[in-house]
Amino acid sequence: xxxxIALGTAALLASTSLASAEGVVNLYNWGNYTSPEMLEKFTxxxxxxxxxxxxxxxxxxxxxxxxxxxxxxIVVPTHSYLETWINEGLLMPxxxxxxxxxxxxxxxxxxxxxxxxxxxxxxxxxxxxxxxVDTAVYDGNINTxxxxxxxxxxxxxxxxxxxxxxxxxxxxxxxxxxESCTEDMEVMRKVRDTLVAAKPHWKAMDYSTVENFxxxxxxxxxxxxxxxxxxxxQRDTVAYGYPETGFPVWMDNAAVLADAQNPENAMKFINxxxxxxxxxxxxxxxxxxxxxxxxxxxxxxxxxxxxxxxxPEDLVSAGKFSEACPQAVNDLQSQxxxxxLQ
Amino acid sequence: xxxxxxxxEERHGWKWLLATPALIVLVLAASGPLxxxxxxxxxxxxxxxxxxxxFSTDAWFRVFMRRDIFDPENVTVNQAHLAVLWRSVWLSAQxxxxxxVLGFPTAWxxxxxxxxxxxVWLFLITIPFWTNLLIRxxxxxxxxxxxxxxxxxLMWMGVINxxxxxxxxxxxxxxxxxxxxxxxxxxxxxxAMDKMDFRLVxxxxxxxxxxxxxxxxxxxxxxxxxxxxxxxxxxxxxxxAYVTPRVLGGGQKMMLGNLIALQFGQGRNWxxxxxxxxxxxxxxxxALVLYLRAVNRQEDKRDG
Amino acid sequence: xxxxxxxSRLPGFGAIALLTFVLLYLPIIILVVFSFxxxxxxxxxxxxxLRWYEAAFDNQQVRDVSIRSLWLALVASSLATxxxxxxxxxxxxxxxxxxxxxxxxxxxxxxMVPEVVTGIALLIVVAFIKVQTGYTGMGYLVLAHxxxxxxxxxxxxxxxxxxxxxxxxxxxxxxxxxHVQAFRYITLPLLVPGIVAGFMLGFVVSLDTVVITEFVKSxxxxxxxxxxxxxxxxxxxxxxxxxxxxxxxxxxxIVTLFFLVTSKRG
Numbered sequence: 001x002x003x004x005i006a007l008g009t010a011a012l013l014a015s016t017s018l019a020s021a022e023g024v025v026n027l028y029n030w031g032n033y034t035s036p037e038m039l040e041k042f043t044x045x046x047x048x049x050x051x052x053x054x055x056x057x058x059x060x061x062x063x064x065x066x067x068x069x070x071x072x073x074i075v076v077p078t079h080s081y082l083e084t085w086i087n088e089g090l091l092m093p094x095x096x097x098x099x100x101x102x103x104x105x106x107x108x109x110x111x112x113x114x115x116x117x118x119x120x121x122x123x124x125x126x127x128x129x130x131x132x133v134d135t136a137v138y139d140g141n142i143n144t145x146x147x148x149x150x151x152x153x154x155x156x157x158x159x160x161x162x163x164x165x166x167x168x169x170x171x172x173x174x175x176x177x178x179e180s181c182t183e184d185m186e187v188m189r190k191v192r193d194t195l196v197a198a199k200p201h202w203k204a205m206d207y208s209t210v211e212n213f214x215x216x217x218x219x220x221x222x223x224x225x226x227x228x229x230x231x232x233x234q235r236d237t238v239a240y241g242y243p244e245t246g247f248p249v250w251m252d253n254a255a256v257l258a259d260a261q262n263p264e265n266a267m268k269f270i271n272x273x274x275x276x277x278x279x280x281x282x283x284x285x286x287x288x289x290x291x292x293x294x295x296x297x298x299x300x301x302x303x304x305x306x307x308x309x310x311x312p313e314d315l316v317s318a319g320k321f322s323e324a325c326p327q328a329v330n331d332l333q334s335q336x337x338x339x340x341l342q
Numbered sequence: 343x344x345x346x347x348x349x350x351e352e353r354h355g356w357k358w359l360l361a362t363p364a365l366i367v368l369v370l371a372a373s374g375p376l377x378x379x380x381x382x383x384x385x386x387x388x389x390x391x392x393x394x395x396x397f398s399t400d401a402w403f404r405v406f407m408r409r410d411i412f413d414p415e416n417v418t419v420n421q422a423h424l425a426v427l428w429r430s431v432w433l434s435a436q437x438x439x440x441x442x443v444l445g446f447p448t449a450w451x452x453x454x455x456x457x458x459x460x461x462v463w464l465f466l467i468t469i470p471f472w473t474n475l476l477i478r479x480x481x482x483x484x485x486x487x488x489x490x491x492x493x494x495x496l497m498w499m500g501v502i503n504x505x506x507x508x509x510x511x512x513x514x515x516x517x518x519x520x521x522x523x524x525x526x527x528x529x530x531x532x533x534a535m536d537k538m539d540f541r542l543v544x545x546x547x548x549x550x551x552x553x554x555x556x557x558x559x560x561x562x563x564x565x566x567x568x569x570x571x572x573x574x575x576x577x578x579x580x581x582x583a584y585v586t587p588r589v590l591g592g593g594q595k596m597m598l599g600n601l602i603a604l605q606f607g608q609g610r611n612w613x614x615x616x617x618x619x620x621x622x623x624x625x626x627x628x629a630l631v632l633y634l635r636a637v638n639r640q641e642d643k644r645d646g
Numbered sequence: 647x648x649x650x651x652x653x654s655r656l657p658g659f660g661a662i663a664l665l666t667f668v669l670l671y672l673p674i675i676i677l678v679v680f681s682f683x684x685x686x687x688x689x690x691x692x693x694x695x696l697r698w699y700e701a702a703f704d705n706q707q708v709r710d711v712s713i714r715s716l717w718l719a720l721v722a723s724s725l726a727t728x729x730x731x732x733x734x735x736x737x738x739x740x741x742x743x744x745x746x747x748x749x750x751x752x753x754x755x756x757x758m759v760p761e762v763v764t765g766i767a768l769l770i771v772v773a774f775i776k777v778q779t780g781y782t783g784m785g786y787l788v789l790a791h792x793x794x795x796x797x798x799x800x801x802x803x804x805x806x807x808x809x810x811x812x813x814x815x816x817x818x819x820x821x822x823x824x825h826v827q828a829f830r831y832i833t834l835p836l837l838v839p840g841i842v843a844g845f846m847l848g849f850v851v852s853l854d855t856v857v858i859t860e861f862v863k864s865x866x867x868x869x870x871x872x873x874x875x876x877x878x879x880x881x882x883x884x885x886x887x888x889x890x891x892x893x894x895x896x897x898x899x900i901v902t903l904f905f906l907v908t909s910k911r912g
Contacts, residue, residue: 026865031876032883036705051866052707054876059391059607060860066392067769069776071865084390163593165608189412204510204592207879208480215690217487217509234686327389327610334609335411341596342422361736361749364729364796371793372756375767379759444666451663461842465901466667470674471850472897473890476874481673484680491676524670525850526798529843533802534809536839567808571801574754575847582760584857599760603857606762619763626758627751634750 025265026051028061028072030252033125035285042272048265065090065257073260074269076124079114079251080166080324091120092256098267101274109291113321115253122270123291125226125282126251128311128319129167131241132209132228137219142241143315145175147220149198156201160212160221163205167248168195168222169333170322174246181325183332192336199340213238226287229308240308242315248322251291376623383616391610401613405621423601423618430598431625433515434580440520441527441576442569449531449568464532467525475522479589482518483509486590510592518590519580526575534568570633578626598622674894681887698888705885707873712889715853715870716896718784722791723799723848729792730799730844731837738807754797764794765861772862782864790862791852798851799844806840 027034031054039050053072055061058081064070066088077085085091096102105118115121133142138155140147148159149172161168170180172195178187203218209227212218214234228240254273256266272278279290280298289309296304303309311319325333383401385393405423410416452463470478485491486508493505508514546560547553562569584599591597596604598618605615681699685692702708730753737749756764772786814836818828856871863872874886 028865030879031873033876036707053863053865053868054873056860056872056875056879057607059610063391063606063766063769064773064861067773069773069782069864071782073865081390160592163588165604185412192411199594202594205594206510206589206592208483208589212487215487215489217489234690324390327387330610331387332411334604334611335408337609338422338426338596338601338604341594341600342425358736358749361733361753364733364800365749365752367725367729367789367793368752368755368796371768371789372759372764373752375764375771376755376759378767378770379763444662444669447659447662448666450659460839462901464843464846465897467670468846468850469894469897469901470670472853472893473674473677474870474874474886474893475854475856476871476878477677477886477890478673481677484676485673491672521669521673524666525847528666529847530802530805533806533840533843536806564809567805568802571805575757575798575801578754578757582758584760584762599762602760603762606766612766615766616763619759622760623758630751630754630758631747634747 023048023265024051025049025262025269026053026071026073027076027269028053028055028065028070028074029076030054031056033076033252033286035281038273038278038281038285041278041281042269045272046265046268048268050269068259071261072257073262073266074254074256076252076254079112079253080322082114082121082253082255084324085255086115086120090258092258092260092263093119094122094256094270095263095267098264099271099274101271104274104276104292104294106291106293109251112251121253121255122274123279124252124254124273125286125288125290126249127225127288128242129162129164129171129222129224129248129250130228131243132213132218132221132223132231133239133241134213134216134219134235134237135239136237142239143244144241145171145222145243145245147241148202148222149175149194151198151201151220155220157203158217158219159202160204160206160209160218160223161202162207162209162221162223165333165337166322166325166330167250169337170248170320171222171243171246174318174320175243177245180248180320181323181329183329188332188336192339195336195340205341210234225308229287229303229306232308233302242311242318244315244318246318246320249319250322379616379619383613383620385613387611387613391606391612393612398613401611401617404614405617426596426598426601427621427625429595430581433512433519433597434577434583436516437519437523437580438527438573438577440516441523442573444520445524445527445531445572446565446569449528449535452528452532453535460532460536464529467528471525475585476589478521479518479585482514482521483590486514486517510590510594512591512595514590515587518586519583522583522586523576523580526579527572530571530575531565531568534565534571574630574633578630581626582622677887678891678894680884681891683884683887686884698884699892701883702885702888702892707868708885708889711868711870711873712893714867718787718791718869719849719852721788722852723795723845725788725792726795726848727799727803727841727845730796730848731803731841733796734800734803734807734840735833738804739812753800756794757797761855761857764790765857768858769861776864784867786862786864787859787867787869790858791855794855794858795848795852798847802843802847803837803840806837806843810836 025048027050029052034052039052043049055064058078061075061077062081062084065072065075094102102118105122109123110118112118131142131145131147133147135142137158138147138152140152147155148161151159169191172191173180173182173187176187176190176194178184182188206212209218209221209223210230213231216235225240228238232238254270256263256270260266273282274292276292276295277298279292279295283290283295283303284300287303382393384397384399386396386398386400388394404420406420407417408420408422410418452460455463488505488507488509492508496502497505542564543556543560546556582599583597584603587593587595587597587600602615602618602622605611605618682694682696683692684695684697733753737746768790776782815828815832818832819825854871856875859869860872860875870889877883877886
């Protein structure tokens with residue numbers, strides 16, 4: 001026993017620079033977000049092995065990489081953080097001689113404000129934050145944030161709000177008639193009063209929405225479109241609403257780190273996920289839409305034309321890219337948040 | 343337990359050196375890095391997390407005081423922070439009591455098994471903890487939900503007609519924390535009881551002839567070090583608990599651990615997080631020192 | 647023969663102990679049952695199936711993180727137990743000396759700071775060392791976990807030492823020539839329950855340490871808890887129930903083995 005431990009220790013301690021080995025690429029991504037089949041396919045085609053390491057928040061990922069010495073090659077930050085990553089020189093410009101599939105990025109996702117012309121990043125998955133409702137419990141208009149902020153009697157005590165400060169704040173600000181990251185104190189006062197008044201009617205502020213909507217413990221709430229779709233597969237009365245006053249749109253993007261040890265392999269991987277078929281594999285696993293043109297036909301049947309993945313025409317304009325707010329605004333929001341959760 | 347003070351005096355000359363390897367590891371991986379947290383609490387928040395290298399006492403000010411968001415002239419005590427702090431201390435104290443009430447008889451039960459069986463019972467206490475904390479917490483959630491195991495069983499037995507809402511309440515948080523920290527109470531108690539001289543207990547039983555009296559005058563003094571160790575191990579980590587309040591409490595009401603994590607995460611105010619962490623550290627150290635002092639004083643009294 | 651003082655003399659103790667065990671095992675039984683659920687759900691039973699075990703075995707990442715977790719817990723808690731035993735011997739049953747409180751505070755410090763704070767502090771230090779030395783192996787995680795496990799191992803061992811009868815050791819000290827022998831043949835065997843308790847606590851604590859690992863890990867160093875943490879925001883798959891059940895089975899095997907070995911010796 002002792003010797004086994006000693007040997008194991010020696011072996012593990014010796015495997016220091018996993019990152020610089022031949023034929024490897026180190027992906028740093030959200031947990032449970034990378035299709036294993038797609039990775040297998042990549043390895044079969046290129047001979048490159050992918051090591052996946054998970055993070056659980058944009059803040060952790062950013063803090064981790066900023067400090068250096070991490071050993072990752074590719075990272076998948078959300079659009080609102082991407083500008084910081086680019087501005088701080090943490091990312092490497094895409095090598096378009098390798099990323100030849102660059103043109104496969106859907107036109108509406110090519111010239112995006114957070115990375116104009118897609119010099120550094122490519123789409124991974126995108127989605128929206130909106131309203132999840134069990135229509136068996138509530139049969140009114142589902143495209144309104146009032147369901148959560150001004151709940152009807154039948155939903156009181158059955159509401160869950162995902163504990164995602166910037167998303168919830170954005171929906172509340174839109175609901176109060178403001179712009180995201182507003183510094184208008186009148187709007188923010190309204191936001192605070194609305195949230196404080198609504199909170200007693202909420203049951204939880206939790207991430208585990210799929211399970212709880214499927215079991216009927218939650219009947220309404222703020223949540224993500226992909227999670228709502230998963231819940232609907234288990235309970236078909238669950239529906240997804242897009243608040244008319246405004247809702248956040250987000251996109252996670254893959255990019256290569258400036259201090260990547262396997263930049264060439266990383267670029268190959270980036271190129272690989274831009275193939276429509278491979279992008280669809282990602283979507284079929286993570287259950288969100290990707291930003292690659294022509295990938296729809298490869299989507300699994302239950303996702304084709306799913307209402308959670310297609311924003312209705314008349315509500316498209318209500319979708320807004322949530323920005324990362326300046327420090328002072330973020331501070332204001334987190335004070336309101338603390339007050340809410342005290 | 344007579345001991346020769348001269349001998350111990352002589353021995354500790356080299357004896358304390360035995361602690362150095364542990365101290366080196368702790369200084370390297372715990373206390374040393376903590377100095378950085380002290381430093382950070384006096385800096386300004388950086389862009390998107392991190393710190394900016396500008397001296398500031400703002401974080402410390404904000405721990406205790408708050409400027410009204412809508413009326414900056416109006417400075418008051420930061421009630422939100424105090425509420426979170428009080429909740430943390432109160433829930434942790436309750437957790438410690440629950441663990442002690444359940445843990446003491448359990449440890450006693452184990453210590454009174456035949457010697458060969460004891461280790462097995464001990465293992466039985468720790469086996470549930472081989473599963474991951476999150477998984478365990480989700481299983482507790484499963485137990486407590488409206489159509490979960492407990493409610494279904496009670497309704498089937500006809501005890502209740504409507505499910506009792508238990509999920510996302512303080513009750514759920516307490517239950518979850520008591521669950522998580524139970525072995526931290528049972529094992530030190532057992533360690534203290536195991537080689538307890540049961541003849542003393544018997545003699546005490548003959549002498550006092552009342553179970554309560556034996557418990558108070560004989561057993562409790564003997565297992566006190568175990569109680570102290572167990573209470574520290576339960577109380578202190580529960581103040582900073584993060585996962586249990588988040589999952590079982592439904593994340594609606596923060597404990598100190600969640601508040602600190604918020605500052606290092608979505609709140610993006612590392613200095614405030616650092617200052618709050620220092621406050622937590624100061625509270626726990628003070629509690630610990632006062633506790634140990636009181637215990638020592640009592641022992642001195644008894645010895646003298 | 648004096649009458650045996652048994653727990654039956656302390657009414658209710660057996661019942662409470664039983665209640666404790668029931669409470670500890672109820673959620674465990676639920677998760678084991680649901681690991682065999684055909685359904686994707688944690689709450690709706692859809693028939694018996696081994697699909698989550700197959701999924702877990704097929705998933706390279708799940709296999710890797712499980713083995714890494716067990717290895718790390720074993721190494722870190724062994725180291726922590728050794729260091730904590732030495733530290734307990736150094737600080738217990740000695741006349742009070744200057745700096746004793748400081749040592750005590752140092753040893754317990756990892757307990758007093760929430761994991762996220764230790765995690766951030768370690769991230770800054772460890773990242774600096776990683777950049778300077780280029781070494782990004784498991785050593786950092788071993789060090790961090792060992793430090794975190796030390797107080798959990800220390801307190802039961804110390805509690806044990808404090809309640810131990812000293813007369814035997816003193817007799818031994820009179821008989822034997824060296825302290826070392828007295829320690830080897832008297833103190834250590836008497837200490838075993840404390841050491842076992844300390845080791846087991848250290849082991850389960852390391853298995854659960856998540857935030858510190860999250861900040862210290864390098865590429866390819868996910869452990870089971872950090873892997874789980876990554877899933878928290880999305881959906882936790884019943885695969886995790888299967889893994890948890892396998893860990894339980896493993897722990898039961900170890901208990902059985904331990905029982906067989908000790909009962910043979912006895």
